[in-house]
Amino acid sequence: MIQFITPQLSDRERVDAYFLPSGYRCCEYAFTNIFAWRDAFREKIGECAGYLTVRCNDSRYFWPAGQGDIRPMLRALEEDAASLGNRLSLYSLTEGEKERLEGLFPGKFDYTLVRDGFDYCYDINRLADLTGKKLHAKRNHIHRFEEHYPGWTTEEIGPHNLQECIALNEDWEAAAAAAGHEDWNAQEGCEALRRCLYHQQELGLEGLALRGNGKLVAFTMGKSLGGDTYDVFFEKAYADIQGAYPMINREFARWVRAHHPEIVYLNREDDMGEENLRKAKLSYHPDLLLEKYVAELKEGAAL
Structure with missing residues (x-):
């Protein structure tokens, strides 16, 4: 047995x-x-x-x-x-x-x-460069972010900013609950992310954080699956900051491309049947729907 x-x-x-x-x-x-x-x-x-x-x-x-x-x-x-x-x-x-x-x-x-359960996989160069008419709206959102935060910066996630990432995750969870959107998936997702943040080094996770006016406004974490695909496990941003999500998406794609030249696809995982999440993932026009x-x-x- x-x-x-x-x-x-x-x-x-x-x-x-x-x-x-x-x-x-x-x-x-x-x-x-x-x-x-x-x-x-x-x-x-x-x-x-x-x-x-x-x-x-x-x-x-x-x-x-x-x-x-x-x-x-x-x-x-x-x-x-x-x-x-x-x-x-x-x-x-x-x-x-x-x-x-x-x-x-x-x-x-x-x-x-x-x-x-279908996974959404994207050509890393498309997400890093956002070229083409289909991704025009994403570029516009990023331009709005850059206009509001001209001194924006990115930095790798580590002990120096881990508590800020944890705080953003908690703020996101509280905002979801206040809006009546905290279902089982959201609750368990926040708990899963907490576990990853607390054990980032032991899990060997890589991550990138985005700052606007000095404040940490978005972050993401991932890791290579061992072949030509990189799994983006989590992505969180303040929903009221226009362009924060597409900005951290683009910047992490660029970071992965620079640090892992063997990667062809970014796997941004499934949508768990959530309508809004499916709409968001489809809006990037996946190159491979696994x-x-x-x-x-x-x-x-x-x-």
Whole structure:
């Protein structure tokens, strides 16, 4: 029987050893996300036969990352699911993983696209340069910011400004609650961000902060997924400051491009089914909408 444990900071290197070489672009395959959201989704990690997976809410498993024959791992997950009274359910399968699973176990699974979980990936040069007619509105918002804050600056996130980032996150959460917009996603998102800020160095997170008139008005954090894709985990700004969001977006894209020349895509993660978030992400016209499937073992089927 596969053993599952709650991920701790000490598990980072072990998990990265599976995730980073995998080439997976999905945001699920980042230790930071697993650690940050572990309480919200009751996430636990488990290893078997050269593969590692994450179990969520005792009901669903990430498509495993690793090397070699994956069938022993999938059968171990089938056994674990059965012990919890469930049929095996695998999440975060791209088209390639879906085809691989179907090739291994033809006709055993039902597949469902999960639109709320699609990742929005953007060519890093487009976000860094904001060229073209489609991004004209973003450039206008940035111009407004530059007009109001002609002495704006950016700086890397570290011990010297961490408390200011924490304060901005708390201000954002309070403003969302006052406006009646603090739903479960917002609450858990702020808590996940808090965990990342408190453990920035241990998680190896990179980040950039934006100042206007000396005040920290926006910040963002991310990390490479190990291949050609960089995951932007969080982005926060004061909503009443016009242009703060597109400004920190552009500046971080430029920072990543300068520090990670191998990066082709910025993964700005999914929209969790939130209408406003989906509208905002679509407004940047993603170059790659990373589709994800859930694969459910058919009733009566066995691996």
